[in-house]
Amino acid sequence: MADPMRVRATESGGVVDVKILMKHDMETGQRKDASGKTIPAWHIQTVTAQVGGKTVFDAQFGPAVSKDPFLNFKFKGAAKGDKLSVTWVDNRGDKRTDEATIS
Numbered sequence: 001m002a003d004p005m006r007v008r009a010t011e012s013g014g015v016v017d018v019k020i021l022m023k024h025d026m027e028t029g030q031r032k033d034a035s036g037k038t039i040p041a042w043h044i045q046t047v048t049a050q051v052g053g054k055t056v057f058d059a060q061f062g063p064a065v066s067k068d069p070f071l072n073f074k075f076k077g078a079a080k081g082d083k084l085s086v087t088w089v090d091n092r093g094d095k096r097t098d099e100a101t102i103s
Contacts, residue, residue, distance in 0.1 A: 002023060002094060003023035004096075008020075010103050011102050015074050015075070018057070018084065026063070026067045027039050028064070030063075042090060043065065044088045046089050047088045049084060050087075051082050051083065051102075052083075057075065078102055081102065083101055083102075
C-alpha cells in the first residue's frame with residue numbers, strides 16, 4: 001500500500017479549503033532505466049473527495065501529472081468537525097484512502 005496522503009481541510013466563512021499531498025511515483029511510461037528498458041506507466045487515474053457520503057471533488061489524472069502530486073480545491077457545504085475522505089486509484093488498481101477532520 002502507498003504512503004499516507006497529507007490532507008488538510010480548513011473552513012472559513014462557509015468555504016472549505018482542502019490541500020492534499022499524495023505520495024506516488026507517477027511514471028509516464030516513456031522514461032528509461034539505467035539499462036535502457038522503458039519504465040512501465042504507473043500513475044494515479046482518479047481522485048475523489050467525499051464529505052458525509054457526498055462527493056465534493058472528482059478528478060481524472062493522467063501520466064502528465066508530476067511525482068507526488070499536490071492538489072488544492074475549495075467547496076461549500078461542510079462545517080468544522082465534518083470528516084473529509086480522499087481516495088485515489090492508480091492504473092495498476094492500487095488504491096489509497098485517507099481522512100481528515102475539517103478544522
